Amino acid sequence: MRSRKSLGFVLVVLNGVAAISNNDADAMFNDWNNAFLSGSQYRRSINDPAPDTTWSASLDILVAEDAFDRTGDSARMTLVNNLLNSWLAATPPPWSWDGWNDDIGWFTLALARGYQITGTQNFLTQAEYGFNYAFGRGWDETYIGGGIWEQQPDDAQGDGRTPAKEALSNDSLGKVACLLYQSTGNEAYLQNAEKIYAWVRKNLFDTQTGKLITGIDWNGKAITNTAAYNQGTFLDFATLLWKITFNPMYRDDALLALEFGKNSLTNNGIFSNSNTGLNTWADEMARGVGNFVNAAGLWDKYFDWMNQNANSILANRRTDKGITWNAWDQKTPNTDLITNTYASAVAWLQYTPAVKPTNVSGIMYITNKATGLRIDSGSSRDSSSNIVQWGANPAMAQKWLITQSPDFSWTLTSLRTWLVIDNPRESTQNGENMIQYRSSRANNQRWWIDQQADGSYKIWNKQSQKALDGSRMTNNGALVAQNDWTGADSQRWLITRA
Template structure:
C-alpha cells in the first residue's frame, strides 16, 4: 500500500435497504438539498484550489492543494483522483464555470505531469489519471483528454498485465515479480477502460477490461457474499475487506453491465452493494485498518450510479441521503466540508486534508442528482420499441425505433441543464437527440447532431401518473411520438401532445 501522508490507510462503507413508495420523492429531496451540494463544492474549491503559484515550467498551473494549510500541489494520483470529484459536482450542476474549472485543472495536470506517465511506477496512479481525463473529454469535448487517457491506459496495461498469478495488473512496476496485483490497480483500469470504450468504441480496450475484471472476480472477489480481498500476493489472496475496493468493484461491474448487458456484472454489482450496506447499515464509518481518510466517494458514486442506471433509486436513495445528511450536519461550517467520519463533528478549526474532505463533496453531488441522470434505454409504452440511433456516428442521421436489444445504439445519456431541461446524448455516437432545424412541424423525424447547447437539443422530461414519461422538445414544444407504427425502423417523430400511449416512454 502507498503511504503518501498515510492517505492509503483509511476508509469508509455502508448500509440499509429502505424502500420509498413513490418515484417522485427523490426529486423533491434534490430540490431541498441542491443548495447544500453547491455549498460543499464551492467550499472545497475555496479551501483547496490554488491558482497563484507557478509550476517548474514557469507556467501558471491551477491545482488542488494537499490541505488547507499545506498549499503544495497534491501528488499526481491524488490530483487526478480529486478532479473526478469536481467532475461529479459538474454532472450535478452543469454550470459553465464548473466546466471551465475541469478544463483548467486537466490542462494544468498535463502541463505539470507531461503526456507520458510511465515515470510513475504505480499503475493505479495512471488509472486514476486516465479516468479523470476521459471523463473530462466527455464533459468538455476536448479530444486531447481522450488521447491522453487512451495512450496511458495502453502504456500501463502493456507493462502491468502478465501471466503471473494467472493474469491481472501489477500495482507497482518497481515490485515485480514479488509484489501484488490488487483491487487498487485492477478495478480502476476496468472503470477507465469502460469510459474509453464508450468514448471511442475501441473493442480491444473493452475486451482487455473484461479480462481484467474476470481476473479480479476469480482472485479477489468473494462471489458468495460480495466482500473483497485487498489483493493477490505470492501467498495468495490477502488484505482486509475495505470500502474503497468495495466501491471500486461496484463501479467496475456496473460499468461493464451498462455496456454489455451481461447479467453477471449486474449481479456482482448488486452483491457488492448489499455487502456494503449490510456492513454499514446506517452511516459509512471509518474502516480501519483499510484505506483511511478518503475513498468513501467510491461507494457513494458506485451506489448512486447503480441505482440511477438500473431504476433502483427508490431502493438505495434513502441510505445515500442518510449519509449525505450526516456529512452536512457534521460539516466544518466555514467551508461546508467534512472529514471522512460522518458520525463525528468535523473540527471547526485547524488543518484538513483535501483527500479527506473530497468525499463530502461527492456524497452531496451524487445523492442530489436527479435519478434520471445517467444512461437509459427509452422504450415506447405502446409498442415496446426502443429509441435507436441506427448504429451510426453520422451527424444528421435520422433516429428510429427498434426492438430492445441492449446495444449502445439504444443507450442514451441523460444530463440536466441549469434550466432543468435535459440533454439526451447517444452512447454510440456521442451526438445529441435533436429536433432538426428547431422545426415546429408535426411529424418531423428526429435526428442526431453534435452537442451544441441549442434549445432544439434540450428536452423537458415529466413523469406521468402511470410511471411513464412525456418527453418534449424545448424549441418546438412537441412531444416524442412513435408515429403509431410498430415495425423495426419506425421513425421517431414529434407531435402535439395528446397523452396517448404512443407518446409515453419508459426509461430502463
Template sequence: MKNSTALKPRQWLLIMLCITAFFSHCVKDEQKPAPSPAVPETENINSNPLARGGIDPGIDDQVYDGWLRAYLIRSGGQTYFCNSLTDRSRAFMWGQAYMITGVEDFYDKSQRADAKQLIIDLLNTFIANEITPAATKDLSWDSWNDDIEWAIIALIRGYQITGNTAYRDAAVTNWNVVYNRGWNNVYDGGIWENMEDVPNGGKIALSNYPFIIAGCMIYNATGNTDVLNKCIATYAWARRLLNTTTGRLYEGWGPNGLSVTSDDNIYNSGLFVNAANALYQITRTASYLDDAKFAAAHVINTWPILNQDKPANGDFGADQFVRGLSLMATQNNLWGTYREYLTKQCLAAWSWRRYDYNVSWNIWSAATPTGDVRAMEAEGSVVLQAVTPSEPYEPVADGTYRIVNRNSGKVLDCRDGNTANGTIVQQYTWNSTNAQRWTITGLGNGQYKIINVASGRALDLKDVSTEAMAIVHIWDYVGWNNQKVSITSPENGYYTLSFVHSGKVLDVLSGSTDERASVIQYGYHGGNSEQWQLIRL
C-alpha cells in the same frame, strides 16, 4: 473659496440632535424582546423547489463552492488544487487527477458553466505539468499504475464533458502504457500496482478496478473492442479478490497469495461496484450486475454511516463507494433500493461538517476537525452531495402537528407548559395540551418554521450554536436560520428535522426515553432518537 451654503457647526449640532431624537423615539415605539443571537442568512443558491442533489436545495453547491475556496489555487496562469489547508503547494500528480474527478461529478449534476470551465483549466494545467514535459509525452515516468489510472479517468471524463479530443487521446495513450507494462501472467494475470516492485510486488484492487473503469469509458468513446476485451479479461482475474460468501473485497494478490488479512475497506468495494456495473452496461451480462449489488450490500450492511477508510489507503475513499453506488442505481433504475442509504450519508456528512468551508472529513459519523484537513479527504463530501440524485421535493403540508419521537414514543413539549422566551423543549407523554402542539409552515426550498401553539414562539437553537448537544428552546420568530428546519424522510413514515444554520438534527439527549429529557441538536447518525413522526391534528 468656501461654499457660502456650507452649514456651520452649530447648525450641524442641531440637525444631529433632531436625528438622534427621532430614531430614539422609533426604537422605543418598536421595542421587542431581544432575540437569541443570530447568524447571517445564507444565500439560497437554488430557488427551484426541486432539489438538484444532496438533502436540501443548494447544499451540493455550498459544499462544492466551499471546497474550492479552501483548496483551489489560480496563480501564474495555472489552476490546481493544493494539498491541504496549511500546505498550499500543488498536490501530487494522481491526487490532482483524483480531485478533478470530484469537479466532474459536480458538473455532471449541476451543469454549471463555471464548473465546466474549471475542468478545462485544471486538465490543461495537469497536461502542461505532468505530461508535456516528459520525453515520452505520457505518464510512464510514474511507476505506480494506479496513479496513472486516476489521470486516465479524469482525462476521459474531461473528454466526455468538453469534447476536447486531446483529453481523449491522452487517456488512450496512458491506458495503453498501463496495460503494456502492467499486465502479465504472473499470478495468472492482472495489473501490477508498482512496476518497481516487479516481480515481488502485488496485483491489487486499486490497480485493477480503476483500469477497468477507465477502459469502459474509453470503449464508449472509441468503440475499440480490443480495449473492452482487455477489461473483461482483467475483471475475470480481479474477481478473485471478491469474497463470494460475504461480499467483501480483499486487498490483492502477492507472492504469498491472496491477502485475506487485509483491510475491508470501502475504497476497494466502491471501485469494484463501479467496474462491475460499467461492464454490465456494455455487455448486459447479468453476473456483472449481480456482483456489483452483492458487494454494495456488504458495505451497506457493515457501515450504516460511512467512516474513515483504512489507513492502508489513506484518509479518503468513501467517495469511490458513493460514486459507484449512484452510477449503479441511476443506470439500472435502482434508486428505490439505494436512495435511503445515500440520503443518510448526506445528512451525516452535512451535519458534521466544518462551517468555514462547509466540507467534511472522511468520517461522516463525527465532527470534522477545525485544524488542517487534506483537500483529497474533503473531496469526498463534495462527491457525496453531487451524486445523491435529484428528486421532486415532497413538502410537508402546512398545519398543526404533534411531533413524536420514534425512539421513546413521547412528543415534543415545552417544559412545564411555559410560554416564555428561553423555555426548554423536552419530550413528554402526549397530554393534548397546546404546549405539545406545533404549527409547521413551509418557507420554500424545503425549509420550515415550527411554532408552538401555546406560546406562538418558534423552535429555536439556543445561542445559535452549531455544536453537538446544543439545547433547543422556544423564542420569538425573527426568521433567522437557527429557527428554520429542513425536513427530510430517510425512512418511510419518519422524518429528520435539520436546523438550517448548522445542518445538525433534532435529537433527544443521550437517546433517552425518559420524561422531561431535553431535546438537542446532534450530528446525524441514523438512530431512532433522531427520527420523528408528524401527526396532523
C-alpha cells in the same frame, strides 16, 4: 495510491430521513473550491498553497467532474477543462517515472471522464496512451494467471516492497478501459476491460458475500484487508460493464458489492474513517452507488440510505469552511488536513438527488404508442446521425439510460452509441428530425418527461418546448421528429424497464 494503503439543510422528510437540497450539494462543492481552488489547480491543503500534484491532483479533479455530471453546468465544464489542461502541463507524459499502475489509473480516469465532459481531444489521446502504457507493462499472466501489478515488480523490489496485484490498479484501469470503449468504439478496450474484470472476480471478489479483498502478493498470499475505496471502484467497474454489455452477471456483482459496502464497511450505515493518513475514503463508493442505483432504477431501495449519509456529512462539516472529512459521523476538526481528505463528502452529495427520481429513471425502452416501434439509436456511432424507430428487439441500440438533472429535466443516452438524443441547432421548427450527439448537457439535450392519464408519457424538449413525435410512421427506420403537442398517440410514449 500509497497514502490510501496505509446549518439548515433539510427541505423535506421522507420515511423519517431528511432529504438534502440541490443547494446543499452546490454549497458543498463551492465550499470545497473556496477552500482549495487556486487558479486552475487545487492546492495541497488549506494552509499549503503549493499545487496538489500527480495522482493526488487527479483525485481532486474527479470531484469537479462529479459536480459537472450532477448539474451539466457549463461553468463546471470550463473548470474541468482548465484543471485538466493545467494538470497535463504540470504532469506531461511519458509517465515512465511512476512505477505505480494505480497512479496511472487515476491519471487516465480523470482524463477519460474529462474527454466525455468537454470533448477535448487531447484528454482522450493522453487517456489512451496512459491506459495502453500501464496495461502493457502491468498485465502479467505469468503470476496468478493475469492481473495488473499495483507497483511494477522491479520498482517495488527497488523500494524494498513485496510486489502485489491489487484491486485498485485493476479496477481503476478497468474503469478507464470501459470509458475508452464508450468514447471510441474500439472493441479492444472492452475486451481488456472484461479480461481485467474476470481476473478480479476470480481472485479478489467473493461472489457469495460481495466482499472485495485488497489483492494477492508476489507469493500468492491473499491480502485480505477491505476498504471503501476498493469496494466502490469495483462496484463502479461492474456497473460500467453492465451498462456496456447488459450481462446480468455484472449487475448481480454490482448489487452484491454495494450491499457489502453498505452493511460491512459503515458505522450504522454511515461511511466513516478518521484515519488522517488516508487521502479519500468513500469517493469511489459515492460514484459506484450513484451510478448503479440510477442505472438499475433502485432509488426506492437506496434513496433514504444515501440521504442518511448526506445528512451526516452536512451535520459534521467544519464550522469555518463548510467541508467534511472522511469520518462522516464525527465532527470535522479545524486542522490542516490535505485536500483529498475532504473529497469523498463532496462526491457523495453530487450523487444524492434532492428528490427521489421517478420510475422512468434507469435503463429503459421507449416505445411509441401509435406505431409500437421503439426509439433506436441505429448502427452509427457518429454524432449528428438520426434517431430512428424500429421494431422491438433486445439490441443495445434500443436501450436508453434516462438520468435526471437537478432542474428535473432528463438526459436520454444510448447504450449502443453513448450519444444523447439532441434537438439539432436548438431548432424550434415543427417536423425537425431528432439526432444523437455527444453529450453537452445543453438545454436542447434536456427533456421533460410527463406521465399522462393513460400511463403513457409526453417527452418534450426543454429548449424548443416541442414534443417527440413518431409521426405515425410504421416502417423500421422511421425518423423521430418534434412537433407542437396535440396529445395524439404518435406523441405518447411507453417507457418500460429494459
